Amino acid sequence: MTDVTEPATESRRHFWGYLKHRQIDFYPTGRLRWWLLGLIVLGWAVEQYEALKNGPVLVYILADFDKSLVQWGYVAALAGLVYSVGAIILSRAADRFGRRPLMIWPVFAYVVISILGAMAPSFWTLAFLVTAGSFMMAGMNPAVHAASRDLTPRMGRAMVYAWVSLAFTIGALMSTAIAAQTLPIWPGWRSQYWIAAGLGGFTALILLIFYRDLSVRIRGQIHQDAEVAPVAESQATSTENAYDDGRIIYRNPRLWLLSLVIVFWALTYVTVSGYVPTYLAQHYELDPARAASVTSWFWIVFTVSVFLSGWLSDRLMVRKTITAFGGLTTGLCFLIGALLPVGTPESTLILIWSLTGFFAGFIYPAWCAIYSETAEAISPHGVGRAFGITATLSPISGLFLNLGLPRVVESFGWPAWMLIAGVCCLCVSVLVAFGEGPWWPRKRQR
16 A cells, blocks of 8 residues: 555645645645635636637627527527536546546637637537537536535635636636627637637646645545544545445435526526626617626626625525525516616616626525535535536526527517526525525534
């Protein structure tokens, strides 16, 4: 048996010592923990940007290939189904082979996809590439969430998932902000694909050089109050036994019900990230660059809000209350926004979408903390597969969104869909009750 004590000691002593080993066999703290978490956020943010780069330029894509929103909905729905298949297949690999491969190779794959997309000669070639990218993102999703769980005990976990949420918002903000700044210089959608290819290549190289997984032994020792509980060498769980133990995740009905939160949240989230720029352009007749700029305010405020909600969630340990508050208030903002008439001033639109972003930031970090803690209580070796469940279910909302939104908009207008998105947020507030943890703060013993 290889002696892991000396590498761990050496790595603790020298910050870059961990790079000499394939895995980290001690619990990273301080600067190293935040460095690893920062790499996770960087990779996931760029992956989000790669997937969302079509949103701000969708009007250009439809015009260039003479396609309708309904036809694009078919493509997006198919991509959602492929995402679901990818989540089923690749989430198992996150527990069996570690998080690192599924955090690096999807970003490399998106570089190739972006280059080919920039040169796509037809709409259906582009559709195929969008679908292929969806499969790769499905593998990275559970790996990112499981790796974030690996780096934190329960106290402080919501703040860590706030950092994961930051990756979502950075990616979405990049897609709108980059489009807003570069479309006046390089009109059309192909320029966004070339920019994405360059950014993706740089990010994948950074992850390949600097990111390392925690070992199976360390991942199995993370508990609620202690960062790592000491375990004798004879008690260390082998990779195969750990993988088998994690299968009980699939047999817990409470976890499946809690997983449904992601179906309703994903529908709202993708509505904003994928369609709100088009909604603003078509319904309020803003030009694409201005529509992207208005949408950016949602993500700017959301970015601040996720850290506030994460801090409150960890301080009060009332994850369910924080999530339910976010679902209720975000839903109300959608309902109010749907009632705004055509001709509403741009300043009012910015205010409404800023408020929506603020309240939406209360949903995801606290829910991720509840979900990971519920899964961890079942088996600490099945967290990757637990998040694989959510990655499998979330395309259900995508299927409903991408097939339903174009039909609803065509028949009843954009406000009708915004009402539907608001009701979905209200459903989040109900389903979160199946998670572990209290609704009210508990008195801490001295």
